[in-house]
Amino acid sequence: MAVTLADVARRAGTSTAVVSYVMNNGPRPVAAATRDRVLAAAAELDYRPNRIARALRARTSGVVGLVLAGASNPYYAALGRHIEQELETRGKLTLFGNAAFAPDRQQQLIERFLAAQVDGLVIVSADGGHDVAARAAAAKVPAVYVHHRPAEARTPLVAADNATAVRSAVEHLRRHGHQHIAFLAGPDDAGPVGERRRAWHEALTSRPGPAPDAADEQAPVLLRSADEQAPVLLRCDYSRASAAALVHRLAAEDRLPRALIIATDEQAIGILAGASAIGLRIPEQLAVISLDGTPESAYTAPALSATRQPLEAMAHHAVNLLFVPTAEPFLPHAPLIPRRSCGCVPTG
Amino acid sequence: MAVTLADVARRAGTSTAVVSYVMNNGPRPVAAATRDRVLAAAAELDYRPNRIARALRARTSGVVGLVLAGASNPYYAALGRHIEQELETRGKLTLFGNAAFAPDRQQQLIERFLAAQVDGLVIVSADGGHDVAARAAAAKVPAVYVHHRPAEARTPLVAADNATAVRSAVEHLRRHGHQHIAFLAGPDDAGPVGERRRAWHEALTSRPGPAPDAADEQAPVLLRSADEQAPVLLRCDYSRASAAALVHRLAAEDRLPRALIIATDEQAIGILAGASAIGLRIPEQLAVISLDGTPESAYTAPALSATRQPLEAMAHHAVNLLFVPTAEPFLPHAPLIPRRSCGCVPTG
DNA sequence: AACCCATGTCTAATCGTTTAGATGGCAAGA
DNA sequence: TCTTGCCATCTAAACGATTAGACATGGGTT
Secondary structure, eight states: OOOOHHHHHHHHTSOHHHHHHHHTTOSSOOOHHHHHHHHHHHHHHTOOOOHHHHHHHHTOOSEEEEEESOTTSHHHHHHHHHHHHHHHHTTOEEEEEEOTTOHHHHHHHHHHHHHTTOSEEEEEOOSSSOOTHHHHHHTTOOEEEESOOOTTOOSOEEOOOHHHHHHHHHHHHHHTTOSOEEEEEOSSSOHHHHHHHHHHHHHHHSSOOOOOOHHHHHOOOSEEOSSSSSOOEEEOOSSHHHHHHHHHHHHHTTOOOSEEEESOHHHHHHHHHHHHHHTOOTTTTOEEEESSOOGGGGGSSSOOEEEOOOHHHHHHHHHHHHHOTTOOOBOOOOOEEOOTTTTOOOOO | OOOOHHHHHHHHTSOHHHHHHHHTTOSSOOOHHHHHHHHHHHHHHTOOOOHHHHHHHHTOOSEEEEEESOTTSHHHHHHHHHHHHHHHHTTOEEEEEEOTTOHHHHHHHHHHHHHTTOSEEEEEOOSOSOOTHHHHHHTTOOEEEESOOOTTOOSOEEOOOHHHHHHHHHHHHHHTTOSOEEEEEOSSSOHHHHHHHHHHHHHHHSSOOOOOOHHHHHOOOSEEOSSSSSOOEEEOOSSHHHHHHHHHHHHHTTOOOSEEEESOHHHHHHHHHHHHHHTOOTTTTOEEEESSOOGGGGGSSSOOEEEOOOHHHHHHHHHHHHHOTTOOOBOOOOOEEOOTTTTOOOOO
């Protein structure tokens, strides 16, 4: 059906070997005259190599698997875009999978990617789930975790410096005159958001945050405030809807904080939407800083102040780690971008 | 290195053929006792089939190529997610590519996907560029266009009913008491946005909109208003930044309309951001309806009224068209979802 | 007893590449 | 003239699966 190497060889009057040598500036040289004949034949027949066959023989598919914890979250989505782009510049194709926050789907995707003989695996992981990359290691396929790595994993990780980012957010809100700075975390203290939550607590109390206890992590309560002075910790899951609902509830119960650090852009967008719906003015009545700083955060109403993770650099580095084994770990700084939502006026 | 069919066969004391028959409930039956032996051997060795080898021999890779015109646009992104999900339910893997609004990248991606022997191609296309699916047709690979199809293409298309959506938006704003309803289009009248623009003009003037003339399409002007009565057509490119800048400019020149239909969510989000930045109140000072209605539009501030394209159904249908040749065309209705931005109060 | 058929399994070709080893020709050095 | 070596090319064996055709076995018919 399709044009094959053999067709080209026949037309050029050579063996398939020389055609292959020509096509990939092969491991052996070819006489200039022959090369031209081959090239001409290939062009006339509109030959394009079958990558599947190449992959089978050369044991390298030129494809990298990218699995995203949840593709509808702007943070994961933006990371995914950058990783795909980075892979493209390296001439790799991207096999894409969305785990939709289900650890077993993540596992299954990786299984299938490995069966497809991917050359590498980029796992943009949420908390929860086991060390899915172990499978890749067993198959000697290079892998990288991005954003989060399960505790027991040995696979390299690329993630932003959460603690420093949180400290700068606290710092900044203090400079705006806020004393009581609440924090909106996820439903539990697992993963990077847990790190952020602990860093916030530490920054406010100037002493290490309490180790998360089981009761705390599983508690269905959304609001905790031991006494008037204690930092207020809010929780909701990672969805716009929950965050918007949370604003409604807090307002109804008159328990709104004056300043809030939000663990993720996804939640921050929900908070903004909820605030807008009930006429709560940001930043006048509630100052807000988010901790992802995805591109989306620049075009909310009002624009979100955020610590911006260098997603492009992270993507670059993650892909690097896949292919150059000597690459060193990467824990980039996420600078604070003051916009409107914290009380800063946009400059320019 | 990895466990192969031959390894399993050896261990089970059979030929590779029976192993293959067992693995895929093959074209031939296998005695129950033998089947059990094979299954046991496969389990013990942790055998997993090499899809590359299978693809080469069976001439079907189980992979479908998905190329997105621009992955950072919420509309394309949401569509992409649904398509990936739909493919997953059919047991297909998704080879993902982002054309980033460059027609040549789109072409190149398709080229590479075909080389990778994809079983099908879903092309979520923006306007511009040639009939890239022609290449797929030549290779006898099924393809579908989603959202937009180049004029000369014969490949099936899945896209929402733009005209009806626009009419319902105009209708709705009129019911809010608006007479002068402006429209924010893209930089030219190509593609679906052109359709929307023409439908808007027709709805306002009750006669067919002017055929786009070359001068109009290429014109760098962003605002056109022939006389006080004529519909006001705004243009800017498909980015949040441009849309936000447009609001600034219009406000500075005191030429803001009172009601505006926006061609895409991407632009609508920019408009909202720009409005928020200059203190322009929506919907009080400017009523707005967007025409994509992606999930994002529900969580803007204020929430965007929009005609919601049934992205999930579209994805389902697109994938269907790939695999069942008899599937009929699909031009779904995009119902109007009134939210805050048009002046409606959210119910509940 | 000879034949037929069904059943279960094996052998081996095949998919389209890549690439190590064999081959043949020609120029330079002895 | 006879090596020696190099260069360009060819032959053919992989890669790991699928699957048509051959084959062997063991009833059931006549």
